Amino acid sequence: MRFSDDSVVGGVRHRRFTLARGSRTVPGVLWSPPAEPPEPMGLVLIGHGASGSKYQDYVRSLGRELASKHQLAAAAIDGPTHGDRRDDGGRDGQRAFLDFAMMWSSEPGMTEEMVADWQATLDALLALEGLGGPVGYWGLSMGTILGLPFVAAEKRVSAAVLGLMGMTGPTTERIRADAPRVSCPVLFLLQWSDELFSRQSGFELFDALGTPDKTLHANTGGHGAVPSHEFATSASFLARRLSRRPPAS
Amino acid sequence: MRFSDDSVVGGVRHRRFTLARGSRTVPGVLWSPPAEPPEPMGLVLIGHGASGSKYQDYVRSLGRELASKHQLAAAAIDGPTHGDRRDDGGRDGQRAFLDFAMMWSSEPGMTEEMVADWQATLDALLALEGLGGPVGYWGLSMGTILGLPFVAAEKRVSAAVLGLMGMTGPTTERIRADAPRVSCPVLFLLQWSDELFSRQSGFELFDALGTPDKTLHANTGGHGAVPSHEFATSASFLARRLSRRPPAS
Numbered sequence: 001m002r003f004s005d006d007s008v009v010g011g012v013r014h015r016r017f018t019l020a021r022g023s024r025t026v027p028g029v030l031w032s033p034p035a036e037p038p039e040p041m042g043l044v045l046i047g048h049g050a051s052g053s054k055y056q057d058y059v060r061s062l063g064r065e066l067a068s069k070h071q072l073a074a075a076a077i078d079g080p081t082h083g084d085r086r087d088d089g090g091r092d093g094q095r096a097f098l099d100f101a102m103m104w105s106s107e108p109g110m111t112e113e114m115v116a117d118w119q120a121t122l123d124a125l126l127a128l129e130g131l132g133g134p135v136g137y138w139g140l141s142m143g144t145i146l147g148l149p150f151v152a153a154e155k156r157v158s159a160a161v162l163g164l165m166g167m168t169g170p171t172t173e174r175i176r177a178d179a180p181r182v183s184c185p186v187l188f189l190l191q192w193s194d195e196l197f198s199r200q201s202g203f204e205l206f207d208a209l210g211t212p213d214k215t216l217h218a219n220t221g222g223h224g225a226v227p228s229h230e231f232a233t234s235a236s237f238l239a240r241r242l243s244r245r246p247p248a249s
Numbered sequence: 250m251r252f253s254d255d256s257v258v259g260g261v262r263h264r265r266f267t268l269a270r271g272s273r274t275v276p277g278v279l280w281s282p283p284a285e286p287p288e289p290m291g292l293v294l295i296g297h298g299a300s301g302s303k304y305q306d307y308v309r310s311l312g313r314e315l316a317s318k319h320q321l322a323a324a325a326i327d328g329p330t331h332g333d334r335r336d337d338g339g340r341d342g343q344r345a346f347l348d349f350a351m352m353w354s355s356e357p358g359m360t361e362e363m364v365a366d367w368q369a370t371l372d373a374l375l376a377l378e379g380l381g382g383p384v385g386y387w388g389l390s391m392g393t394i395l396g397l398p399f400v401a402a403e404k405r406v407s408a409a410v411l412g413l414m415g416m417t418g419p420t421t422e423r424i425r426a427d428a429p430r431v432s433c434p435v436l437f438l439l440q441w442s443d444e445l446f447s448r449q450s451g452f453e454l455f456d457a458l459g460t461p462d463k464t465l466h467a468n469t470g471g472h473g474a475v476p477s478h479e480f481a482t483s484a485s486f487l488a489r490r491l492s493r494r495p496p497a498s
Contacts, residue, residue: 192465203448203452206467207441212469214468216465216467217464218464218467219463219465220462
């Protein structure tokens with residue numbers, strides 16, 4: 001893991017990193033409190049949505065809030081076809097979205113590669129000084145399409161925020177197999193008039209999650225209209241759960 | 250409105266009251282901070298569930314939490330066939346439940362009488378020294394069956410917690426007519442495996458609420474298994490909304 005910068009901006013430490021993974025490179029960012037707490041910090045991994053990146057507004061503001069308000073580290077990596085994995089750095093969000101949709105439909109290995117990227121990122125982050133506390137995951141929409149399989153596979157994740165996705169799409173069979181294996185506490189967000197994933201398919205996915213400790217929050221509006229209070233609520237949910245749980249050994 | 254006692258217990262002022270309403274008497278309780286805040290206090294009206302009373306555990310603890318943590322007044326009155334409206338004082342919850350179910354099926358005037366009882370109670374409470382701030386309503390199950398029509402009719406209510414009920418039962422037509430008239434912010438609670446009100450009927454009721462500012466929280470388990478964190482969340486929701494909103498004039 002190579003860090004390309006390290007600075008404190010507005011009270012939050014910000015480190016950009018790349019992780020070499022065979023023929024590809026995983027570009028990421030790590031936010032953390034400027035001073036290391038006495039205990040190993042908890043860590044939240046944030047999976048962004050399609051057309052966005054590790055630096056899109058809500059990812060950045062969530063990462064900064066987790067660091068400043070909750071004394072947690074937070075990391076985001078670019079998803080397949082997104083951000084710094086592209087030659088244009090992901091400046092054309094619609095192009096990244098389209099490429100993702102095509103890859104989702106045609107390359108069943110995409111999920112597995114992203115799970116492996118997250119696991120390698122987690123291995124490297126947990127080896128950093130100051131980290132090593134409990135781990136959470138936060139990802140909606142594409143962040144659930146690719147993140148739910150990661151949470152199902154990764155026993156080190158002890159709480160997750162998922163949602164804006166349903167039991168539908170090209171990787172439904174993978175999701176159907178993985179959902180019952182999600183065993184950590186989950187907060188699941190759903191938009192009542194989601195134009196991309198039907199309400200019913202969202203309920204079906206929530207229902208299929210294996211954990212008995214799950215809560216669904218539904219708000220009015222379309223796919224992109226998650227109210228700001230749910231971002232704050234989801235950050236508090238993770239902070240509360242990570243403070244209660246030791247990392248799985 | 251006659252007060253039969255007035256005491257401070259564990260940091261919360263507790264007043265029992267009765268309100269004469271023609272041939273019947275409305276028995277109630279009022280919790281409030283022991284010292285009056287400088288501003289007129291907000292008030293939350295709490296409608297209990299079938300088989301319970303104004304003094305059942307979660308009503309009492311919610312009333313006390315609103316007073317001690319949020320500096321709000323909170324009042325509960327016994328519902329029809331419940332509590333001190335009965336000769337036995339409501340000690341036999343199952344009997345009260347059965348009587349309510351029969352009355353719900355056979356006396357269409359029951360809803361109207363309870364709405365009138367709540368309105369008369371609200372008139373009397375708002376005339377008390379120290380009160381007069383924004384008004385909220387909290388009621389699940391029977392507290393929604395009888396409380397949703399009250400919230401729909403009462404423009405002084407500026408935020409409500411409803412739920413554990415669906416678009417079903419003997420008064421469905423009344424509920425169907427009133428739900429679109431609920432115009433204040435609503436937090437709606439639903440239990441994923443509710444054995445009394447189907448998930449689908451709950452979604453239908455949430456969908457029918459007229460307010461665009463509504464959030465649904467679903468948790469796993471049956472009708473009686475609302476997790477304790479939702480009580481705290483719902484109290485905070487009301488406190489936040491009542492602090493932001495002046496009472497409707």
